[in-house]
Amino acid sequence: MAALQRVAQSSVSTTASSYGSCKGGATSSFSAANEMAVSDRFPAGLRVLVVDDDTTCLRILEVLLGRCAYQVTACSQATVALNLLRERKGCFDVVLSDVHMPDMDGFKLLEHVGLEMDLPVIMMSADGRTSAVMQGIKHGACDYLIKPIHEAELKNIWQHVVRKKWNGNKELDHSGSLEDNDRNKRGNSDVEYTSSVNEGTEVILKGPKKRSNAKEDDDGDMESDDPSTSKKPRVVWSVELHQQFVSAVNQLGLDKAVPKRILELMNVPGLSRENVASHLQKFRLYLKRLAQQQSGISNGFCGPVESNGKLGSLGRFDIQALAASGQIPPQTLAVLQAELLGQPAGNLVPAMDQPAILHASLQGPKRAPVEHGVPFVQPLIKCQSNVSKHFPQSIIPAEDVSSGFGSWRSNSLSTVAPSNNLGGLATHNGSMLMDIMQQEQRQHKKTQQQSVLTESSRLINVQPSCLVVPAQSSTSFQAGNSPASVNQSCSFNRSTVIDYSILSAQSNNSSLNIGHIPTGNLKTPSILDGYSAPGSVPSTSCSVNAGNNTSHQNSAVPFCDSRQLPGVLHDMSNIQGLYVDKSGEMLDQGPLRNLGFVGKETGIPSQFAVDDFESQVSNLNRGKIYVENNGNPVKEEPSMNLVDNAKVGIPILQEFSCSDFMSVFTE
């Protein structure tokens, strides 16, 4: 016993000491996993925490897991394990826990882990009776292994890690889009702006909350809620309901908000204290996660993984626009788009401030339903007059963030402006795009383009500042949330804030990208891109974009409507073309996704761009299907290579990814 204990401790310490480094290694392998599902090394290095009071089993498991090349931390007490998990958030990918433990029941541990860190938990027990296994399922275990445990079973546990992430992403999407979609269809098919506004709001608000639930919902398709609440009728936290909830919380103060008081303040018949309690818990977790993400701390796992999953998904949709042409020098481009992103921080904030949120959403919302064809929404628009004029419809580039992303919080959007040159060029681009794109889209684009041209500059929209801010901060990408930047070149303006992007491209623009985008190209100053994706990606991307940029730009616009899409996706835009959307799954991958695609730069850009659009567009409309397709590619290419594109259909773009770009402008 003593020996075992020692072993466990030493392993723990090992982990700790190597944490820094490990993080990196693990992270990278993880991202790879996200991207490609399977990379050369992937399951190796998976960080596993094993908890079992039975030291015999613990020792055997430790060796078995070591055989699978996982990085194992063994712990013989549940309470110690929980503390370890709390202290080192993001340092574990999966938890393997015994069911019966003297200090804390395995199910209790499972609940804590599920609520606090959202890690996949695999239960183990010698008790393989149906009732025992059923209990594990009800508590949310992602698997239940019956002792004796064989190496073959452990070799496969990485799948839960990947699945969890994917599901997490999907959830987000679903939460945003699916429900909204359904609601729209059911309720008002003709969506009014107002209504849409609300929806937008909802989405935003919901995003977070859902996120936490997501796994349950996704898991089974069965829509079972949390284990704890599975037997109760499911409460749908509509936008309105959530708003009431948030205002009650605000009224009470987050720290002092208790389910009972919230319930009293909300005064909604049929809502139980338990419903509120669980929602509150999720809401808090959500806030916490956002805060973490923003802070950027280690991404390593936490960051990326979690965020991606969650945040990322939010963010994913974005769009951008951009333009520019490399080849065509003179021109410039314009366009832009929107974006979205979910920036975490931003989100939080917004969430808290309802006003802000609402505001944002209102602006954004216009999105219109997809059905209409017009996909755009207007974002906020601060734009100047110019913008508005041009896009009367609102069309514009903005996106809806909301819908698509429920997750996003931010909305974003924007439009972009064009630069001077555009005129001619724009047209060209336009045409190309048009071909590809759907008519509607085309129209929009044209419009946009035109407008762009006309306007010359300015654009921008900004959106809620709140959002923006975060993004900036993030510069780093960390989260991946957001990102994006925009760039615009020349013209832009004002807006401060965020927005998107646009890229102008002038030539190079390398910027686009992701990652870092560079400000350089863009004039805009701040930018960020966020990509969750790994840092590396970004860089790459940058270059690519540039070429493409030029052409596309417009595209972005359309996306907004994510709602319609069920799936989600959003992505959109892009200018360059690329983008990807990843839809659900793809998104899920989280980190990867960001990347997007990229296209190649060179010449072809416009065409490509077009393609992209199409795909994107289609995605929107169609929803998942397309997305999926895209997704595959995306996954494969995390890095952004062309190859995928091909599959996807996107030709040249490479990178890019992400969709999310947000840009910010500071002005």
Added chain:
Amino acid sequence: MLGLGADRLRADMNRLLAMLFHQGVLDEQFLQLQQLQDESSPNFVSEVVNIYFHESEKLLKNLRELLMDREFSDYKKMGTHLNQFMGSSSSIGAKRIRNVCVAFRAASEHNNRAGCLRALEVLEHEYCYLKNKLHELFQIEQQRVLAAGVRYPMQNN
């Protein structure tokens, strides 16, 4: 000569193992355990089995104490101990002990005190038998390693 001794000892081990398998005392899980023993953990099997003995003795003692309380036996706690016992026994391949645990648990679920006592006695008997046999096995193994160990250094020198 020494090498031959080592081979003979290996044969003895195999015979003993075959007998234990035949009797149903052990199952293939024990072989899995042996496969986990490699250069990085040369004494893995005996290490794990010793941990198992140590834990099992505590469990047996706890079970006996629970059953000795005539007025009120905590069957639920007994079930928890038995689950653990089952888990560790099955993990090292102690098949017969595991089977007795299953019967014991069934008796405890029915609050069948007499059944539990009988099961406990069988369990203790099985445990002793396993412990003796495995100790025998490890002794042979140690001798074999010694026999082999004497030879290798000589070759190396």
